Amino acid sequence: MNAMLTRSSRLARILLAASPAALIAGCATMPAADMAATPAAPAAPAAFEPAPVSTLVDAVNIPYEKFTLSNGLTVLVHEDRKAPVVAVSVWYNVGSKDEPKGKTGFAHLFEHLMFNGSENSPGDFFEPLQQVGATDFNGTTNVDRTNYFETVPTGALERALMLESDRMGHLLGAVTQEKLDNQRGVVQNEKRQGDNQPYGLLRYEVQENLFPAGHPYHHSTIGSMADLNAASLDDVKNWFRANYGPNNSVLVLAGDIDTATARTLVTKWFGDIPRGPTVTHPDAPVTPLAAPIDKTVTDQIATTRLYRMWPIPGFTSTESIPLQLAASVLGGLSSSRLDNALVRKDPVAVSVSTSTWDFMEGGAFIVQADVKPGEDAAVVAQKLDAQIADYLATGPSADELQRAKTSMVSGIIGGLESVGGFGGKAVALAEGELYSDNPDYYKVQLDQMAAATPEQVTETMRKWLTKPRFTLVMKPGERTEGGENRGGAAIGNYLDQAEVAPAPLDYYCDPKTCDAAALTLSYDGDRSKLPSVGQLQELDFPDIERARLANGMEIYFARRTTVPKVTVRVAFDAGYAADPKSALGTQSLMLGMMDEGTRNLDSIALAEAQERLGANINGFADADWTSFQLSALAPNLAPSLALLADYVRNPAFDAKVMERVRAQQLNRLNAELKNPQGIAARALAPLLYGPDHPYGIPPSGLGNASAVAALTPADLAAFHDAWLRPDDARIFVVGDTTLAEVTALLNRSFGNWTATGAAHPVKNFAVATPEPQPRIVLIDRPNSPQSIITAGRVLDLKGADDLVPLMAANEVFGGSFLSRINMNLRETKGWSYGVRSGVQGVVDRTAFTISAPVQADRTGDSIRELRKELTGYTSDKGITADELERTINGNVRELPGQFETSGAVLGGMVNIVKYGRPDNFYETLAARYRTMTAAGLDAVARKEFLDNELVFVVVGDAKVVRPQLDGLGLTVEEATAK
Numbered sequence: 021m022n023a024m025l026t027r028s029s030r031l032a033r034i035l036l037a038a039s040p041a042a043l044i045a046g047c048a049t050m051p052a053a054d055m056a057a058t059p060a061a062p063a064a065p066a067a068f069e070p071a072p073v074s075t076l077v078d079a080v081n082i083p084y085e086k087f088t089l090s091n092g093l094t095v096l097v098h099e100d101r102k103a104p105v106v107a108v109s110v111w112y113n114v115g116s117k118d119e120p121k122g123k124t125g126f127a128h129l130f131e132h133l134m135f136n137g138s139e140n141s142p143g144d145f146f147e148p149l150q151q152v153g154a155t156d157f158n159g160t161t162n163v164d165r166t167n168y169f170e171t172v173p174t175g176a177l178e179r180a181l182m183l184e185s186d187r188m189g190h191l192l193g194a195v196t197q198e199k200l201d202n203q204r205g206v207v208q209n210e211k212r213q214g215d216n217q218p219y220g221l222l223r224y225e226v227q228e229n230l231f232p233a234g235h236p237y238h239h240s241t242i243g244s245m246a247d248l249n250a251a252s253l254d255d256v257k258n259w260f261r262a263n264y265g266p267n268n269s270v271l272v273l274a275g276d277i278d279t280a281t282a283r284t285l286v287t288k289w290f291g292d293i294p295r296g297p298t299v300t301h302p303d304a305p306v307t308p309l310a311a312p313i314d315k316t317v318t319d320q321i322a323t324t325r326l327y328r329m330w331p332i333p334g335f336t337s338t339e340s341i342p343l344q345l346a347a348s349v350l351g352g353l354s355s356s357r358l359d360n361a362l363v364r365k366d367p368v369a370v371s372v373s374t375s376t377w378d379f380m381e382g383g384a385f386i387v388q389a390d391v392k393p394g395e396d397a398a399v400v401a402q403k404l405d406a407q408i409a410d411y412l413a414t415g416p417s418a419d420e421l422q423r424a425k426t427s428m429v430s431g432i433i434g435g436l437e438s439v440g441g442f443g444g445k446a447v448a449l450a451e452g453e454l455y456s457d458n459p460d461y462y463k464v465q466l467d468q469m470a471a472a473t474p475e476q477v478t479e480t481m482r483k484w485l486t487k488p489r490f491t492l493v494m495k496p497g498e499r500t501e502g503g504e505n506r507g508g509a510a511i512g513n514y515l516d517q518a519e520v521a522p523a524p525l526d527y528y529c530d531p532k533t534c535d536a537a538a539l540t541l542s543y544d545g546d547r548s549k550l551p552s553v554g555q556l557q558e559l560d561f562p563d564i565e566r567a568r569l570a571n572g573m574e575i576y577f578a579r580r581t582t583v584p585k586v587t588v589r590v591a592f593d594a595g596y597a598a599d600p601k602s603a604l605g606t607q608s609l610m611l612g613m614m615d616e617g618t619r620n621l622d623s624i625a626l627a628e629a630q631e632r633l634g635a636n637i638n639g640f641a642d643a644d645w646t647s648f649q650l651s652a653l654a655p656n657l658a659p660s661l662a663l664l665a666d667y668v669r670n671p672a673f674d675a676k677v678m679e680r681v682r683a684q685q686l687n688r689l690n691a692e693l694k695n696p697q698g699i700a701a702r703a704l705a706p707l708l709y710g711p712d713h714p715y716g717i718p719p720s721g722l723g724n725a726s727a728v729a730a731l732t733p734a735d736l737a738a739f740h741d742a743w744l745r746p747d748d749a750r751i752f753v754v755g756d757t758t759l760a761e762v763t764a765l766l767n768r769s770f771g772n773w774t775a776t777g778a779a780h781p782v783k784n785f786a787v788a789t790p791e792p793q794p795r796i797v798l799i800d801r802p803n804s805p806q807s808i809i810t811a812g813r814v815l816d817l818k819g820a821d822d823l824v825p826l827m828a829a830n831e832v833f834g835g836s837f838l839s840r841i842n843m844n845l846r847e848t849k850g851w852s853y854g855v856r857s858g859v860q861g862v863v864d865r866t867a868f869t870i871s872a873p874v875q876a877d878r879t880g881d882s883i884r885e886l887r888k889e890l891t892g893y894t895s896d897k898g899i900t901a902d903e904l905e906r907t908i909n910g911n912v913r914e915l916p917g918q919f920e921t922s923g924a925v926l927g928g929m930v931n932i933v934k935y936g937r938p939d940n941f942y943e944t945l946a947a948r949y950r951t952m953t954a955a956g957l958d959a960v961a962r963k964e965f966l967d968n969e970l971v972f973v974v975v976g977d978a979k980v981v982r983p984q985l986d987g988l989g990l991t992v993e994e995a996t997a998k
Contacts, residue, residue, distance in 0.1 A: 068633075068656070068658065068659035070426065070632050070633050070634065070653075070655075070656050070659070071634075071653060071655040071656055073422065073425045073426055073429055073469070073470050074470045075655075076426070076429045076430070076433065076634070076653065077429060077466045077467065077469070077470045079433075079584060080429075080432065080433060080436065080462070080463070080466055081463075082098055082436065082445045082448060082449060082459075082460075082462070083098065083099070084096050084097060084098045084449055084459055085097050085279040086453075086459065087279070087283060089266065089286070089287060089290060089291055090291075091265075091266045091267060091290070091291065091293055091294065091295045092265070092266050092267025092268075092269075092295050092296075093266035093267065093269055093270075093271060093286075093290050093293075094269070094270045094271070094453060095270075095271045095272075095273070095282065095283075095286050096270065096271070096272045096273070096449045096450070096453060096459055097272075097273050097274075097277060097278070097279045097282045098272070098273070098274040098275075098439070098445055098446070098449060099275075099276075099277060099278055099279075100274060100275050100276070100439050100445070100582075101275075101276055102582050102920070103275070103276065103439075103916055103917065103919075103920045104173060104174045104175075104276050104556070104557040104916050105155075105171050105172065105173055105174060105275050105276060105439065105916060105917040105920060106171070106172060106174055106177045106180075106273055106274070106275035106276050106277045106439070107156070107169065107170075107171045107272070107273070107274040107275050107438075107439040107440020107441070107444060107445075107446040108169065108170050108171070108172065108177070108180045108181065108184060108271075108272075108273060108440070108446075109167060109168075109169040109271070109272040109273075109274070109440055109446040109447065109450050110167065110168045110169070110184050110188070110269060110270070110271050110272075111165055111166070111167045111269065111270045111271075111272075111450045111451075111453075111454050112165060112166045112167070112263065112264055112268060112269050113164075113165055113263075113268045113269065113270075113299065113301070113454055114127055114165065114166055114263035114264070114268065114299070115127050115161060115162055115163045115164040115165045115166060115241070116128065116161065116162070116163050116236075116239065116240070116241040116243070117163045117164060117236035117237055117301070117302060117304055117379075118236070118263065118299075118301060118302065119239070119243075122247060122250065123247055123250075123251070123255065123259075124239045124240070124243035124244050124247040124507060124508040125207065125241070125242060125243015125244065125247055125248045125251075125507070125508070126243070126247075126251065126255070126256065126259050127161050127166055127241065127259075127263075128161040128166075128207060128241050128242060128243065129203065129204065129207050129243070129248060129251060129256065130166070130256060130259055130260060130264075131159045131160070131161045131166050131168075132203040132206060132207055133195055133199060133200065133203050133256065134159070134168065134187050134191065135159065136194070136195075136199045136202075136203065137194045137199075138183070138186040138187040138190050138191045138194050139186065139190040139191065139192075139193040139194050140182075140186050140190055140547040140548070141182075141183055141186055141550065142194050144838065144843075144847065145183065145187070146837045146838055147838060147906070148179060148183060148550055149170055149172070149180070149183070150836065150837075150838060150906055150909075150910040151905070151906055151909045151910060151913075152172055152173060152176035152179055152180070152553055152909070152910075152913055153172070153173055153176065153556075153909065153910055153911075153912065153913025153914030153915070153917065154170045154171060154172045154176070154180070154914065154917075155170075155171045155172075155441075155914050155917040155918055155920075156169065156170065156171045156438075156440055156441035156442070156917075157169060157170030157171070158170075158442070160442070161241055162241055162379070163236070163237050163241055163304075163379050163380075164379055164380040164381075164455070165380075165454055165455075167450070168184065168187075169440055169441065169442075169446065169447075170440075171275070171439065171440045171441060171917050171920070172917070173553075173556045173557070173913055173914075173916060173917060174275075174276040174277070174554070174556075174557070175553050175554030175555050175556040175557075176553050176554070176556070176913070177273075177277065177285065178285055178289075178551040178554070179550055179551045179552075179553060181285050181286065181288075181289045181290070182289050182545065182547070182550060182551050183550075184271075184289075185289040185290045185293065185545070186547065188264060188266060188269065188290065188293055189266070189290070189292070189293030189294070190547065191260060191264075192257050192260060192261075195253070195256065195257060195260075196253075197253050200251070200253055200256060201850070202847065202848065202849075202850045203850070204248055204249070204251065204850070205849070205850020205851065206846055206847070206850050206852075206853060207242070207243075207248060208245060208248055208850075208875075209806070209846075209850065209851065209852050209853045209873075209874070209875055210242065210853040211242045211243075211245070211248075211503065211507070212503075212805040212806045212853075212875055213806055213853045213873050214242065214503075215502060215503030215504075215506075215805060216696060216804055216805055216806045216873075217695065217696075218319060218320055218321045218322075218691065218694050218695055219319065219321060219325070219494065220503065221317070221319065221499070221501075221502075221503050221506065222494075223240050223242075223507075224240055224503065224506040224507055225315070225317070225492055226329060226377070226384055226386070226490075227239060227240055228506075229313050229315070229329070229490045229492075230309070230329055230330075230331045230384050230490055231307065231331065231382070232307055235304065235307060236302045236303075236304045237304055237379060237382055239507055239508055240506070240507035240508075242507050243507050243508055244505065244506065244507045244508020245504055245505070245507075245508075246505075246508060247508045261296070261297075262296075262297060262299070263296075263299060264296065265293075265294070265295055265296015265297065265299075266290060266293050266295065266296065267295045267296055267298070268296060268299045270450050270453045270454050271286065271290070272446040272449050272450045272453075273286075273446075274439040274440060274444070274445050274446040274449070275439040275440070288545045289545045292545070303381075304334075304379070304380070304381040304382055305381065305382070306331055306332065306333050306334070306337075306381070306382045307331060307382075308330075308331055308484075308487040308488065309330075309331065309487065309488040309489065309490065310488065311488050312488045312489055312490075312491065313488075313489075313490045313491065314491045315490075315491070315492050315493070316492075316493040316494075316495060317492070317493070317494055317495070317499075317500055317501075318494070318495050318496065318497030318498060318499060318500055319494050319495075319496070319497070319499055320496070320497075320498070320499065320694045320801075321494060321495075321496050321691070321694055322390075322393075322496065322687050322688075322690035322691035322693075322694055323370065323390050323391050323392070323393050323496065323687055323690070323691075324390070324391040324397045324493065324494065324495050324496065325388055325389070325390050325391070325493070325494045326388065326389045326390075326391065326397065326400065326401050326404055326491075326492075326493055327386065327387065327388050327490075327491065327492040327493070327494070328386075328387040328388075328404070328405075328408065328489055328490075328491055329384055329385065329386050329387070329489060329490040329491075329492065330384070330385045330484055330485055330487060330489050330490070331382060331383070331384060331385075331484075331487075332376065332382070332383050332384065332385045332484045333381075333382065333383065333484075334378055334379045334380050334381040334382045334383045335378045335379065335380050335381075335383070335451075335455055335456075336380060336381065336455055336456050337381075338468065339480050339483075339484075340376075340378060340383070340465075341465055341468040341469050341472060342468075342472055342476055342477045342480040342481070343376055343385060343480055343481060343484065344376050344378070344428070345416070345421060345424050345425065345428070345469065345472055345477050346385075346416065346477050346478075346480065346481040346485075347374040347375055347376050347385060348374075348424035348427070348428065349411075349416040349420045349421065349424050349477075350374045350387065350408070350411050351372050351373050351374025351375075351387055351388075352373065352374055352375065352424070353420075353423060353424060353427060353627065353631055354615075354627035354630070354631070355423070355624050355627035355628045355631060356372070356374070357407060357410075357411050357420075358372040358373075358374065358387070358389070358404070358407055359372055359627075360624055361403075361407050362389060362400070362403060362404065362407065363680070364623060364624065364680070366403065367392060367679075367680040367683070368391070368392055368395045368399070368400045368403060369389045369390055369391060369392055369395075369400060369404075370390045370391075370392050370393075370683055370684045370687040371389070371390045371684065371687075372387075372388065372389045372390070372404075373387075373388055374386065374387045374388075380455050385481075385484065385485060387404070387408065389404050390687065392683055392687075393683065393686070393687060393690075397493070397495075401493075408485070411481075412478075412481065412482055412485060412486065414478075415474050415475070415477060415478025415481075416474050416477055416478065417474065418474055421472065421473075421474050421477060422632070423628060423631035423632055424631070425469055425470065425472070426631060426632060426633070426634040427630075427631045427634060427636075428469065429466065429469065429634065430585075430634030430635070430636075430651075430653055432462075432466070433583050433584065433585060433653070434583065434585050434651060436448065436583060437582050437583045437585075437920075437921050437922060438920060438921050439920065448462045449462075498802070498803065499803060502803065502805060503805075504805070553913075556913055556916075557916055558915075558916070558943070558946060559915035559916045559918075559919065559942055559943050559945075559946065560916075560943070561919060561925075561928065561939075561940065561942045561943050562578040562579065562580065562754075562919075562925055563578065563939075564576055564577070564578055564929055564932070564939045565577040565578070565579075565759045567759055567763045569751075569763070569766055569767050569770055569771040570767055570771040570772070571746050571770070571771055571772065571773055571774060571775075572746070572747065573746055573749050573750070573751060573766075573770055573771075573773075574749075574750050574751065575751045575752075575753060575759070575762070575763055575766065576750065576751070576752045576753070576929050576933055577752075577753045577754070577759045577762060578753075578754045578925050578926075578929060579754075579755075579756075579757070579758065579759075580754055580755055580756065580922045580925060581755075581756045582756075582922070583756065583922075584653060584654040584655065584756050585651065585652065585653060585654060585755055585756060585922070586650075586651075586652050586653075586654055586657050586660075586753065586754070586755030586756060586757050586762070587649065587650065587651050587652075587753070587754050587755055587922055587923065587926055588649065588650040588652070588661065588664060588751065588752070588753050588762075589647050589648070589649045589650075589751070589752045589753075589926060589930065590647065590648045590649075590664070590668055590749055590750075590751050590770075591645050591646070591647040591648075591749070591750050591751075591752065591930065591934075592645065592646045592647070592743060592744050592745070592748055592749055593644070593645060593743075593748050593780075594607065594641065594644075594645065594646035594743040594744065595607075595641050595642055595643050595644040595645050595646055596608075596641050596642070596643055596717060596719070596721035597643050597644060597714035597715060597717070597783050598646075598714075598739075598743055598781070598783055599717065599721070599723065601711075601712070602727065603723070603727045603730070603731060603735065604717055604718070604723035604724050604727050605685065605689070605721070605722055605723020605724060605727050605728040605731070606723070606727075606731060606735060606736065606739050607641055607646065607721055607739065608641075608685055608720075608721045608722050608723060609681065609682065609685055609723075609728060609731055609736060610671075610736040610739055610740055611639040611640070611641065611646075612681045612684060612685055613671060613672075613673050613674075613677065613678060613681050613733075613736055614639050614667060614668075614671045614740075615638075615639070616672070616674065616677045616681060617671075617672045617674065617677070618666045618667060618670040618671060618672055619670040619671075619672050620666055620670060621666065622672075622674075623677065626663075626667070629663055630663065633652065633653065633656040633659055633660050633663070634652075634653045634656060635650060635651065635652045635653070635656065635660040635663065636650070636651045637649070637650050637663065637664055637667050639667075641721055642861075642862075643714075643715055643719065643860075643862045643863075644862060644863040644864075644934075645934065646743065646744065648664065648667065648668050650663075650664040652755075654755065654756040654757060657757060657761075657762070657765065658765050661762075661765050661766060661768075661769050662768070662769050664769070665769035665770050665773075666769075668744065669770075669773055671736075671737075671740060673733040673736050673737050673740075674733070675733045678732075678733055678736075682728060682729070682731070685722060685728055686725055686728055686729070688722055689722045689723070689724075689725060689728065690725075692718075692720060692722055693997050693998075696801055696804060696806070696808040696873075696975045696976075697808055697873075697975075698720065699799055699801065699808075699975045699997040700799075700808045700810045700871075700973050700974075700975045701718065701719050701720065701810070702718040702719075702720070702997070702998070703797060703799060703973045703975075703995065703997070703998075704810050704811075704812055704869070704971070704973045705717060705718060705719050706718075707790075707797065707971050707973070708789070708790075708812050708813065708814050708867055708971060709789050709790075709814060709865075709867075710787065710788070710789055710790045712787045713785075713787045713789055714783045714784065714785060714787070714864070715862060715864065715865075716789075724998075741776070742778070742781050743781065745775050745776075745780065746770070746773040746774060746775050747775040747780070748780060749770075750933060751766060751770070752926055752929050752930055752933070754922045754923075754925050754926040754929070755922055785864040785865070789814045789865065792813055792814075792969035792970075792971065793971065794968055794969060794970055794971060794990060794991075795971060795972070795990055795991040795992070795993060796883070796972040796973075796974055796985055796988070796990050796991070796992045796993070797971070797972065797973045797974070797993050797994075797995050798974050798976075798978060798981065798982060798985065798992055798993065798994050798995070799973065799974070799975045799976075799994075799995050799996065799997055800976075800977070800978035800994070800996075801975050801976060801977065801997075802977055802978075802979075803977060804876060804975070804976050804977045805875065805876055806873050806874060806875055806876055806976070807873070807874055807875075807876050807879040807882075807974055807975065807976030807977075807981055808871075808872075808873050808973075808974070808975040808976065809870070809871070809872040809873070809874060809879065809882060809883060809886070809972065809973075809974050810869065810870065810871050810872075810972070810973045810974075811869065811870040811886070811970045811971060811972040811973070812867050812868060812869035812870065812970065812971060813867065813868055813966060813969045813970055813971070814865055814866075814867045815859075815865065815866050815867060815868055815964050816865070817865065817866055817964070818862075818863065818864055818865055818866065819861065819862055819863045819864070819866065819934075819935050820863070820935065820936070823859060823866070824945065824948055824949075825952065825956060825957060825960045826859055826960050826964060827859060828907050828911070828949070828952060828957055829899070829957040829958075829960045829961040829964075829965070830857055830858065830859055830868070830961075830965075831907055831911075832893075832899050832903045832907060832957070832961075833857055833889070833890070833893050833961065833965065834855065834856050834857025834858070834870060835856065835857060835858060836910075837854075838906065839856070839857070840889050840893065841855050841856075841857065841870070841872070841885075841886060841889050842854060842855050842856065844885055844889060845872060845874065845882055845885060845886075849878075849885070851874045851875055851878040851881070851882055852872060852873055852874045852875070852882070853873065854873075855870070855871065855872035855873070855874075855886075856870070856871055856872075857869065857870045857871070858871075863934075863935075868964060868965060870886060870970075872886060876976055876977055876980045876981060877980065877984075879974060879976055879980075879981045879984050879985075880981070880984025880985055880986075880987075880988060881984070883972060883974075883985075883988055884988060887967050887970075887988075890965055890967040890970075891967050893961055893965065894961050894962045894965050894966070894967070895962075898954060898957075898958035898961070899954045899957050899958055899961075900954075901954070904952070904953075904954050904957070907949070907952070907957075908949045908950060908952060911945065911946075911949045912945075912946045912949050912950060915942065915945060915946060919942070928942055972990065975997075978994070982994075
């Protein structure tokens, strides 16, 4: 499902918009007059020996216990008491590779159906999970497997297990023709939404060309429209019977749980599910291409993109890790061979990358290069091929390989902080068990990584990358074909599972008699009602410690020791709203140039320094703040902080580099003007705020082409010096260190940074916004299978105001998966993959917005439904008792789970400071939600969510959409993307 709206999105809403915009009282920065007038001379980071990869690998450990029920269900339990939550992750050993001819898309379609209720919990699966405060819940399907996961408060674990067991063993009675038809429509709109993006057809090209017809990986997981249309109720029920038995599944529980408790609860709820048929999976061997394949296609893209692709072994092969390392050195690292050769030294490409697709048994090695506009694509192709040939001849150096290893291991360590979700420890254990019968397979791969030598990597990549390849060229232009007829190529008859009849009753193993010696617990789960929710812990947000550097810069610190990493963010009051109106795009170009080196390190040396340390530094901005964030391994914190300081304080703004970076930004800007969501966002903001308001600009910050083309290095340096100043900087630190240690290190790197004494520039928020003019602005994007509908109005509220009730009211309308507009357009009508509404998180005046990607032929109907829902919500169809209960329970109960990771804690700290909330702000939310009433939330909605003041922007195929807009009662204007 990978649904657009999940409970985990609520954290972002609270962090971004539920706090005021004042600094914490008593912590004002030191006045500029108290600081020296001349900045200290820049200093180069000192030499440092980073921690060895072997030491990092040895520190990675996910202890677990394993048991198997007599019906074949494999259970893994990992105990992690850092937060009162448990990750529940159910993996089924079935994916699109198991689909027979004519039934493509079945695995993914059934993933959706399993969210639509079971026999003993017939409503939407998200409802009972939202009631208990689940976070990170969703489901995904790929070629090899299907998984479902949620992280729940410990007291709600039994309810989650009952729900998962019910859809494993008691589902088919709840699968109706109506539900099948609805989810078929949702999946088809998911397909349209993916196809509608620039490069959206790439997934078909990769699989159809690298894997021959008849191979299980030949077709896309999304399937074909024709096969989805042909799926019958009997087809999908037989598919379930054949593949979703407990003996074809793995259950992982990770978090605040022990094995004894897990065994009792899992046996209680899963023990009575009959064993399913023994599943035989098709072989998916790596099949080298018989001969080279060359193909050229056109797409609505910014510049020509060149691809080189080879089939390679998959996840379980001992050659997988060497090939991943080979890809990293060639085009994955920032300092990769291709980046240095084709982007930096001979800038004929605006971007390059190399990656691997790692399926269970096979995969793809993919090299891509985006041709710099104005360059001859054929010449760039020759240079790309020459670099690949040279790399195959020489192989990676020891230093390159070491940097690749350190970077990869650092990323793995960071990902294992979470117990579940899309990544985390539950995923690592489940993947190893399902794919290789070894939950510790992550250790196997880490050991392979640590032991890999340049010779081994070179030998492996020569073995596979000297075979025939698939060469794909994607050129700007109209698409020569869409995705409507793609994704369902015939795959042969490896396993015609859809024809498998329901197994006779005596085929199944009744766990009460089949293996009684293996089990001593009873099966006493009462499925007539949901298990009650046990004792739940309140949120204990980490204490925020404070300090000041010698120059007055403020530090906000929270200690987290779950993984040996530290995250540091240095934030400034700037943001895209600080861009000069005459030079929109200045800050984006400045940030791009800051990646290209300091006065001490050129761009290659800067990239290599980060890679050796396993560190990552990136600069980014939102509307109001500009930030620079470091992710560092704790053993390498000191040199990583020195590198961060050099990056922030001493950018080179080298004129020789600027033309290359400018070309990259212009290409990103051109790409945004090809992307339907990008086009809509660029159009809506100026309509809402007016072109003179700081927020009335394209929210991406990319600006406009003429302004970006005119900027000089001096302009960027002036902007940097004016807005990025020590007297306006705040430093946030979360991770495995102490305040005393990090303060000492920061004093060395930032403590002698002094302000110039110049007055701080200001953003003019006093500019009046336009009076609302309700209308539809239509922007033509020919041949779009979907339309992007966006709408909004500016509110008389700022980030400094109390937005918590407004956020709660919006949650009911469009802020969660179960919201009214999502349930209407997605779950009832099947016209969209997901729609949402939100309240923008900004310091000054915020806005209420709606976003709805819908199938093109339902554009007018969708606008009508959105308006009807909003009018009803703000008149006679206010919040119901059930909606109020769900909103209160979900928001209260999910709070502990929201701050499981260091990243979430850092986000919470930043917003407490940014909007001036008290340190215990998040701990006060539970009490606030408990006092909310329907009348109170209705009053907020009726005041702020005004349909008669909404401006709509529609991006779609005008010849299809324009006739649908008549009769909606709104003036229609036509505009162009700009």
